[in-house]
Each structure stands twice: as structure tokens, then as C-alpha cells.
Amino acid sequence: MxxxxxxxxxxxxxKQPGKGQAPSPAQMEEMYAKFNAWKEKFQExxxxxxxxxxxxxxxxxxxxxxxxxxxxxxxxxxxxxxxxESLEEAVEVARKSPGVWMPGxxxxxxxxxxx
Amino acid sequence: xxxxxxxxxxxxxxxxxxxxxLSRRVGVQHLEAVEDAVQSxxxxxxxxxxxxxxxxxxxxxxxxxxxxxLMGELRQRTNRGRILEQYAHEAIDTPEYGAECLMAGExxxxxxxxxxxCCDKAIPVESQLVFxxxxxxxxxxxxxxLRLFTSEANVYKRLGRARSRLRKHPPRxxxxxGEQHSSRLPAVNKxxxxxxxxxxxxxxxxxxxxxxxxxxxxxxxAILAEHPLGQVPETQALLALMHLHVARMTARQDASGxxxxxxxxxxxxxxxxxxxxxxxxxxxxxxxxGFSRYHAEAGIAAEHCLAPSLxxxxxxxxxxxxxxxxxxxxxxxxKLNRAVAVAEWQGPxxxxxxxEGFEPPTWLAGSYLWAAVLADLHRRCGNGHRAKRYQxxxxxxxxxxxxxxxxxxxxxxxxxxxxxxxxTQVRKYHKGDLT
Numbered sequence: 354m355x356x357x358x359x360x361x362x363x364x365x366x367x368k369q370p371g372k373g374q375a376p377s378p379a380q381m382e383e384m385y386a387k388f389n390a391w392k393e394k395f396q397e398x399x400x401x402x403x404x405x406x407x408x409x410x411x412x413x414x415x416x417x418x419x420x421x422x423x424x425x426x427x428x429x430x431x432x433x434x435x436x437x438e439s440l441e442e443a444v445e446v447a448r449k450s451p452g453v454w455m456p457g458x459x460x461x462x463x464x465x466x467x468x
Numbered sequence: 469x470x471x472x473x474x475x476x477x478x479x480x481x482x483x484x485x486x487x488x489x490l491s492r493r494v495g496v497q498h499l500e501a502v503e504d505a506v507q508s509x510x511x512x513x514x515x516x517x518x519x520x521x522x523x524x525x526x527x528x529x530x531x532x533x534x535x536x537x538l539m540g541e542l543r544q545r546t547n548r549g550r551i552l553e554q555y556a557h558e559a560i561d562t563p564e565y566g567a568e569c570l571m572a573g574e575x576x577x578x579x580x581x582x583x584x585x586c587c588d589k590a591i592p593v594e595s596q597l598v599f600x601x602x603x604x605x606x607x608x609x610x611x612x613x614l615r616l617f618t619s620e621a622n623v624y625k626r627l628g629r630a631r632s633r634l635r636k637h638p639p640r641x642x643x644x645x646g647e648q649h650s651s652r653l654p655a656v657n658k659x660x661x662x663x664x665x666x667x668x669x670x671x672x673x674x675x676x677x678x679x680x681x682x683x684x685x686x687x688x689x690a691i692l693a694e695h696p697l698g699q700v701p702e703t704q705a706l707l708a709l710m711h712l713h714v715a716r717m718t719a720r721q722d723a724s725g726x727x728x729x730x731x732x733x734x735x736x737x738x739x740x741x742x743x744x745x746x747x748x749x750x751x752x753x754x755x756x757x758g759f760s761r762y763h764a765e766a767g768i769a770a771e772h773c774l775a776p777s778l779x780x781x782x783x784x785x786x787x788x789x790x791x792x793x794x795x796x797x798x799x800x801x802x803k804l805n806r807a808v809a810v811a812e813w814q815g816p817x818x819x820x821x822x823x824e825g826f827e828p829p830t831w832l833a834g835s836y837l838w839a840a841v842l843a844d845l846h847r848r849c850g851n852g853h854r855a856k857r858y859q860x861x862x863x864x865x866x867x868x869x870x871x872x873x874x875x876x877x878x879x880x881x882x883x884x885x886x887x888x889x890x891x892t893q894v895r896k897y898h899k900g901d902l903t
Contacts, residue, residue, distance in 0.1 A: 375507060377608025378479035381514050385474070388518040402519050451518075 356436045358400055358465045359443035361450075363431045366457035388451045395435070398446045403433030430458075440464060474526060479510055481687075482527060483606030485575055486534050488582040494542060496585055497638040499631060501541050503603070509534035576691055579604065580698075583688060585639050587655035591630045596659050597666070598623055599630035605684045615677055616666060649697055657706050660689045661762070664710050668717070679717065686710050693749070704753035705762035711746030712769035715739040729878060731778040743773045764793035783813030800832050804841055816848035836865040836875070843879050855879075 376384065392399065406429055410417045437443035440462065447460040475481075486506040491499055509530045523529040586599045601607045601615070609627075613620045667681025689707045692698035719737040722728055750766050767789040775781035790806035803826065811819025823842075832838050843858030859879045866872040 375511070377611055378483040378510060378606040379477075379608065379611055381479040381510055382477065385479070385514055385518060392518070404519060405515065 356438055358434050358436050358467075359440070360463045360465050361403075361433050361435060361443070361447050362429055362461040362463070363433075364459050364461065365428060365430050384451060391450055395446045395449070398435045398437055398442075399433065400436050401434040403431055405431045434465070474522065477606075478526065479514075480606035482530055483507075483510060484582075484604045485527075485579060486531060487603050488578040489531070489575065490534060490538055491585075492578050492581055494538065495638055496634050498538075498542065499603070499634060502538060505534045505538035505541060506530075508537055576695065579688070579691060580695055583656055583659075583692070584649055584652050585634065586630065587652050587659055588630075588633060588637075588639065589655065590637070591633050592626075593659065593662060595626040595630040596655075597662055598626040600659060600663065600688075601684075602627060604688065615681055653697070653700065653703070656692065657702055657762070660685050660692070661706060663688075664713075668713050679714075682710065682714050682717070686714065701753045701756050701758050702760045702762055704749050705760060705766045708746045708749035708753055709762050709766035709769055711742050711749060712766060712773050715742035715746060715773060729874065730772070735777070738773065746770070746773070759792065759796060761793055761797040764789050764796060768793070781812070783809055787813055800826075800828055801837075804828075804832070804838065807845070808841055811845055811848070816845045820845050820849060834865065836862045836867070836871070839865065840875055840879065847879065 392402075410419055435443055435446050437446060443462050443464075447462050450460065483506055486509070487499075487502055490502045490506065494502065512533055513526070513530050517523070517526070582604055583600065586596050586603070588596070591599070598612055598616070601612045602609075607615070609620050609623050613623045616623070664682055664685035667678045667683075667685065686707070689703065689710060693703050693707045716733070716738050718739070719733040719735070720728055746766070747770060750770055753763060753766070768786055771782055771786050771789070786809040787806060790802055790809055794802045794806065803822065807819045807822035810822050828838055839858045839862035843855050843862050846858060847855035859875075862875055862879065863872060866875055
């Protein structure tokens with residue numbers, strides 16, 4: 354089966370001030386190691402590591418407005434593109450990614466259909 | 469694609485380095501702003517580096533980010549004018565992490581300066597310890613609580629005490645020379661010793677986390693001993709002591725984490741290379757006429773490291789060292805240890821004779837250590853009845869299961885002669901007279 358690209362959209366709950374401790378340097382070491390292990394394991398699948406998504410606007414025929422980011426229960430944190438033979442395989446890559454480990458985080462996986 | 473690796477404990481140690489470097493630039497009174505800036509720079513590094521790989525010089529990268537963050541924060545504060553004026557030549561002109569501030573020597577000096585800063589007589593030792601673990605070793609609050617077997621609230625409280633003292637009376641410690649620093653050296657040695665013993669002597673079963681405390685103590689002590697300030701016999705003996713203990717650490721536990729008696733330990737597991745390093749530091753420390761408790765303790769550790777077997781241990785030398793230790797650092801624990809060593813040397817009756825007429829303080833009399841040693845000596849003298857009484861008391865008051873099992877093996881008579889009940893157990897209380 355030919356490989357197809359999948360868009361992975363990472364979502365998380367907006368940070369609530371004062372809730373939970375920031376990760377300690379030792380925890381950062383652990384996160385860094387886990388992330389790199391994951392990246393190495395799935396290097397064949399990762400097309401584009403993507404990046405973080407910051408502030409933006411929604412553009413419509415009426416003009417551009419600030420997006421509904423403020424009221425949203427979840428914020429889109431980042432994206433990446435992976436290639437896989439099936440949706441299941443792409444889901445597996447996403448499921449193992451450190452992006453879903455934080456409580457309240459999720460990754461949405463969508464096939465990018467190209468004619 | 470292979471991912472380039474960061475040096476081990478990069479984030480934790482970089483935290484300590486950056487906090488030390490930046491607080492020297494802006495003053496310890498701004499410590500909290502410094503710590504915030506460093507924390508956030510490391511977070512940014514984590515995000516950026518996992519996405520796009522490591523920069524050429526990771527240390528320079530985080531320094532620049534933390535530095536800019538901190539300057540931005542301080543600029544916003546009301547007293548900005550004063551701070552900026554005061555530190556303009558240093559702080560503002562170094563947005564680039566140039567070769568001059570990357571010099572290992574300067575980073576080392578900054579770390580040491582921070583160590584001296586935290587050894588302020590007005591700060592209780594337990595607060596100094598927590599402060600050092602946080603700012604110099606980069607441990608988080610929860611990690612410190614876990615390692616010191618205390619609550620997070622308690623860690624916050626101790627940390628707060630140190631911080632508020634430093635905020636109100638920021639030390640004016642300039643260059644690392646002179647009287648100011650020399651007078652704090654004993655306190656610095658002591659905090660390193662406490663840090664080490666927290667790791668080495670704790671009865672906690674989790675080996676890895678104890679080992680980390682020892683490694684941190686050795687890292688800092690080595691930095692100190694390499695510096696002209698630390699080239700004194702006490703510091704060298706302290707470093708020797710640490711190496712000689714850690715060399716035997718792996719052998720102290722069996723595969724399931726249970727404690728092993730000295731005679732049960734596989735001596736081939738002892739780290740010969742480390743023993744060698746320890747002995748070299750011990751040789752260097754043997755100069756001048758100062759004899760410290762570190763010398764005595766390193767001497768005892770060296771005797772154990774050098775003995776090919778328990779039977780061939782030069783007990784007379786161990787006894788001598790304990791006697792010297794009692795003299796420089798009087799403690800009933802040291803007396804108890806000496807009694808055990810004498811028993812190995814000249815027999816159990818001679819060991820009991822050391823304790824003859826000695827009234828232990830209540831904290832010792834009620835402890836399993838006292839009971840265990842007496843049970844052992846009486847059993848070997850054939851005083852079955854008294855041995856049984858002490859044995860029951862010892863088993864009842866052993867604080868952890870690992871220790872209970874150790875005592876059962878020891879006092880149950882399965883092992884014939886054993887010194888380790890005192891070596892690993894009695895020494896636990898060394899920290900009792902420090903903290």
C-alpha cells in the first residue's frame with residue numbers, strides 16, 4: 354500500500370495559573386530522553402516535525418477576527434505531519450508520542466487526501 | 469538520523485550553573501527572578517530542541533535565553549535604574565555568551581561562590597541543605613522531599629528560611645579569595661558531608677535516588693578541592709571519604725535491594741578505580757597538622773577498602789581511627805563503633821569492656837543500634853539471656869524491613885562474626901549529630 358501523509362493536531366487544556374508544578378529540570382531530562390527515543394523509533398514516519406501554533410486570526414468574507422481561542426476548552430498546541438500506510442499506523446505513531454502524555458492532552462490524526 | 473546526546477544531567481546541572489552565574493551578575497537578592505528565568509529558559513530549550521535538534525552550543529543557548537529573560541524582567545521592576553546602573557558593565561554587555569564567560573574556570577567559581585553563599589551561619593543547616601539541592605543541584609521541590617524523606621511543605625518552609633535570609637541580607641561575597649571565604653570553609657565542608665551522608669547512610673530502599681545525592685556531593689566537593697580555596701587537608705579528606713564509601717556502595721545491597729552484611733558483600737564488586745582515587749585524595753590530605761573528623765572517617769573507610777577479607781581487616785587501625793574520631797568529634801555513636809571494632813580485634817569481651825559503665829543517652833539507648841550491638845556482643849560472650857533480651861529490643865525497633873532482615877541474619881547467628889551491624893547501621897546516626 355502506498356504511504357499517505359497524515360496531519361496530527363495536538364490539543365491540550367489551557368494552562369490554569371497556579372495549578373500543578375512546573376516540570377523540574379530532572380523531569381525535563383526525562384521528557385527530553387523520551388521524546389528523542391520516540392523520534393528515533395518513528396523517524397521513518399515523521400515527515401515534518403511541524404511546530405507550535407501561537408496566536409492567530411480567523412479570516413472570513415466579513416474580515417479577520419481573533420479566533421475563538423479564548424473561550425475554547427482546548428487549545429491547539431501544535432501540529433506535525435507523519436507518513437503511514439494506514440490510519441491505524443499513523444494513530445500508533447501519535448499514540449506513542451510524548452504529545453499525548455500530559456493529562457488532558459490529545460492528538461487528532463487526519464489523513465491528508467491528495468488526488 | 470541519530471540524535472546528538474546531551475551530557476548526562478544536562479538540565480539539572482545547567483540549572484545550577486545558570487542560577488550561580490546569573491545571581492553573581494545581578495545579586496542574590498534577585499534569586500527568585502533568576503530561578504524563574506532559568507526555569508523558563510530550560511523549558512524553551514526542551515521545546516525547541518525536541519523539535520529542531522540541538523544547537524551547536526546548548527549551554528550558550530540556554531544562557532542567552534535565560535539572560536535576556538532575566539534582564540527583561542528586571543527592567544520592568546521599579547528599581548530598574550539602580551540595578552541596570554550597578555550591573556551595566558557586566559550584565560547588559562554580555563548578551564552573547566562569549567568565550568570569556570564560557571571559561572570553565574569562571575563557571576566553576578560561580579558555582580563555588582553560590583555554595584559559600586548558602587553556608588551562612590544564620591541559616592539552619594537543614595535549610596542550607598535544601599537550598600543547595602535546589603539551586604546548585606537543580607532538584608525540584610518534590611524530588612528534594614522524596615530524597616530527604618520529608619514533606620513538600622517542609623521543603624518549602626526550609627527553602628523559604630534560606631531565601632528570606634539571603635533576600636534581607638544579601639552576602640557581599642566578591643572574588644573567591646580571602647578571609648571571608650576561608651572562614652566559611654568548615655561550613656561548606658559540613659554541608660557537603662551532610663549531603664553525602666543523606667545519600668549514603670539513609671535507610672531508604674531506593675538505591676538510585678540515594679546514589680544521586682552522593683554523586684552530587686562528590687561533584688561539588690571535587691570542584692571545591694580543585695580550587696585554590698579548597699586545597700586544604702579537611703576538604704581533601706572529605707573527598708577521599710566520599711570516594712572510599714561510594715566505591716563499596718553497589719556491594720551493599722543484594723539484587724532485591726536488601727542490605728548486605730559486610731562479610732556477605734562480594735568484595736570483587738567494589739570499585740577498585742574509585743578506591744584508588746579515594747586513596748590518592750587521602751594521601752594528599754595527610755599534610756599539615758590539622759586532623760579532622762573527615763580524616764578519621766576516611767581512614768576507617770580506607771582500612772575496609774584495603775582489607776582483602778573481613779578477617780584480614782587491620783582492626784587495630786580501625787580502632788585507632790575510631791578513638792581519634794571520638795576525640796575530634798565526640799559522640800556516643802563513635803564509642804559504640806569503637807566497641808564493635810575492638811570486639812573484632814580483641815574479642816567480644818574486650819568490646820563489651822569499652823562500653824562498661826557507659827550510660828548511653830536516651831536517644832541511643834532506645835535505638836535498635838544500641839540493642840543490636842549489645843545483643844551481638846553478649847551472644848558471642850555466651851550470655852544467652854541478655855543477648856535474647858537485646859535481640860528482641862533490636863528487632864522491635866528496627867525502622868525498616870531491610871534492616872530487620874539484616875538484624876535477623878546477624879543476630880540469629882546465621883552469620884558467625886559480623887561487624888557490619890555497626891558499619892552500615894550505627895553510622896546512620898552520624899548525621900544525628902550534624903543536623
